[in-house]
Amino acid sequence: MKQSILAARRMRAQPRATFWVRNRPVQAGNKTLAQRYGDGRRIAAQPFQRSVADGTQLAGAGAISSAEILTLAPPPFAVRMLRNLSFGPTPATIAEFNALGSTDVQRLANWVDWQLDWRNIDDGALDARIAAQDYTTLAKSVPQLWADHVVPNPDWLVRLRPAFEIQRLQWVRATYSRRQLREMVVAFWHNHFHVQGTHWSAGPLFVHYDRDVIRPNALGNFRTMLEAVASSPSMLYYLNNNSNTRNGPNENYARELMELHTLGAMHYFGFADPATLPRDPMDANVPAGYTDIDVYEVARAFTGWTVRDGHWQFPAENDGTFTYRHTWHDTNAKTVLGMSLPANQTAMKDGRDVLDRLASHPATARFVCTKLIRRFVTDAPPASLVASAAQVFRQNWQAPNQIELVLRHILNSTAMFNTWGQKVRRPFDSLVAAMRAGGSDWTLRMGADGDTSSHFAWLAGLTGHTPFNWAPPNGYPDVAGAWSGSSAIAMTWKMLNWLTEASDNGSALLPVVALTRANVPTWTANALVDYWCMRLLGYLPAPERRQTLAKFMAQNGDPATYVITDTDAWAGNDLKRHYNHQRLRSMVSLIMLSPEFMSR
Numbered sequence: 001m002k003q004s005i006l007a008a009r010r011m012r013a014q015p016r017a018t019f020w021v022r023n024r025p026v027q028a029g030n031k032t033l034a035q036r037y038g039d040g041r042r043i044a045a046q047p048f049q050r051s052v053a054d055g056t057q058l059a060g061a062g063a064i065s066s067a068e069i070l071t072l073a074p075p076p077f078a079v080r081m082l083r084n085l086s087f088g089p090t091p092a093t094i095a096e097f098n099a100l101g102s103t104d105v106q107r108l109a110n111w112v113d114w115q116l117d118w119r120n121i122d123d124g125a126l127d128a129r130i131a132a133q134d135y136t137t138l139a140k141s142v143p144q145l146w147a148d149h150v151v152p153n154p155d156w157l158v159r160l161r162p163a164f165e166i167q168r169l170q171w172v173r174a175t176y177s178r179r180q181l182r183e184m185v186v187a188f189w190h191n192h193f194h195v196q197g198t199h200w201s202a203g204p205l206f207v208h209y210d211r212d213v214i215r216p217n218a219l220g221n222f223r224t225m226l227e228a229v230a231s232s233p234s235m236l237y238y239l240n241n242n243s244n245t246r247n248g249p250n251e252n253y254a255r256e257l258m259e260l261h262t263l264g265a266m267h268y269f270g271f272a273d274p275a276t277l278p279r280d281p282m283d284a285n286v287p288a289g290y291t292d293i294d295v296y297e298v299a300r301a302f303t304g305w306t307v308r309d310g311h312w313q314f315p316a317e318n319d320g321t322f323t324y325r326h327t328w329h330d331t332n333a334k335t336v337l338g339m340s341l342p343a344n345q346t347a348m349k350d351g352r353d354v355l356d357r358l359a360s361h362p363a364t365a366r367f368v369c370t371k372l373i374r375r376f377v378t379d380a381p382p383a384s385l386v387a388s389a390a391q392v393f394r395q396n397w398q399a400p401n402q403i404e405l406v407l408r409h410i411l412n413s414t415a416m417f418n419t420w421g422q423k424v425r426r427p428f429d430s431l432v433a434a435m436r437a438g439g440s441d442w443t444l445r446m447g448a449d450g451d452t453s454s455h456f457a458w459l460a461g462l463t464g465h466t467p468f469n470w471a472p473p474n475g476y477p478d479v480a481g482a483w484s485g486s487s488a489i490a491m492t493w494k495m496l497n498w499l500t501e502a503s504d505n506g507s508a509l510l511p512v513v514a515l516t517r518a519n520v521p522t523w524t525a526n527a528l529v530d531y532w533c534m535r536l537l538g539y540l541p542a543p544e545r546r547q548t549l550a551k552f553m554a555q556n557g558d559p560a561t562y563v564i565t566d567t568d569a570w571a572g573n574d575l576k577r578h579y580n581h582q583r584l585r586s587m588v589s590l591i592m593l594s595p596e597f598m599s600r
Helices: 002-012 077-085 091-098 104-116 124-131 142-149 161-176 180-192 203-217 222-230 233-238 252-261 292-301 349-359 362-376 383-395 402-411 414-418 427-437 452-462 486-501 512-519 525-537 543-554 580-592
Strands: 018-021 024-027 283-287 305-309 318-324 334-336 339-341
Touching: 077 091, 077 104, 077 180, 091 104, 104 180, 104 402, 104 414, 124 161, 142 161, 142 203, 142 318, 161 180, 161 203, 161 427, 161 452, 180 203, 180 362, 180 402, 203 222, 203 233, 222 252, 222 349, 222 402, 233 305, 233 318, 252 292, 252 349, 292 334, 292 349, 334 349, 339 349, 362 383, 362 402, 383 402, 427 452, 427 486, 427 525, 452 486, 486 580, 512 525, 512 580, 525 543, 525 580, 543 580
Parallel strands: none
Antiparallel strands: 018 024, 305 318, 334 339
């Protein structure tokens, strides 16, 4: 049963790419799918080195050589990098990036160094923005969270308020933080060590999981983070290790620790005898993977790691903090991944020895680095970059800045330098990118039912990509094919369009008209299209796209010469004068629905 589940996961994780050739789908081998858009165009998941219109074969297109393959020309270098390394470029961040050197190589290296040194980036404006809102749980300790949101057995909204606050705060931080790379990395680790925020038992302590577990370790040491996660009450509840005892072992956390957090499912050997496993190609001293026997042994190693939650055996201990109960621990000898753990080790040493073994294992290095490259570079991580990054990961597995070193290696790689069009923005990424580039100054708050913040959160949920709300423990998918379904695309489009029209207390969420007034002296259709393309995309799209947008904006006027008035009056008999502000917002929405905006 386990093997069949893993096989199904592998099949889902490797969708076949389709290139749209003269509006006919053609399968192109086992390449990653990118999204189809309204004009029948797809963004191929292979490098866009040139646009093919003369029958020349495009790299990565297999046997297709005589038909037209539609691609997108690459945008400027700063735009490409900032789409992958931040939650979206803005005019200000593009200018910052371009000022960091005289060559693209210098600019990328200097930007990465600047962002990795995140403590020296002033984020006081973000802190003030958050402090001005109605977030009430962010500074609460674990005992305070437990006392306020668990012990009184409050209603659902009160119990899970800490999780809801972190969910909404994720939008705010992604949109307004100047520490963009750190926020991207924090989101990555949240997805890697996934806990569903709205889980009944994990949710009340989710502030602690975000603030004290993931964020402090996001650019630090993987082994340190691994233990912080293992001992966090939210994870203990989410994967049931809180109830893992010598008399009633629970293997749920142990299995996901190896399958999802460290070695990866591709290194699972099922019910094989551990002694018969091949050796890892990077290190002959360790087995190439794990078996079900290893899962059972790891579960035994973590017996007794639990939460002070008023258990009937310890009713006076009820503050929600982590504890190790020696009387619950299986003290007998164990063997994990070929490593012997003697009987009667000191408190928590069995579990810590397991974490050492996993954190230093070459399979863990490959698995984690593959996921990092997939997040920041491409849906199909190059084997050479995985290997070199894994070497950095393993050589520095005890270094306090291990993750920083690995990221610096990946983000300055040739693959990173040349990446474009090999990923698409997921719904959360699209919406945040729109708010950033669209000049939003609106802050999502907790608010009350029916207000703009709650309506925003409800609509975002319909896209299928609410932060920390994925039910399974594997986290949200990170390949384009998983987000190419009609529901995810249509609801993302619907919300992007809503953003251009919505307001809160009279202030527009995206100040389209105000920004246009401030930056476009003469409102011809061409001038309006060019300004908003540069603002939202960071470059001008292909002429045919610009012409389509300009014709829509001009209606029956001349796109180059007719000056559109700054009014929003009805003029049904002369469409170039009809609801001009609404047409302007719709044109902005069309840019955000385009392949140029959705691609990474």
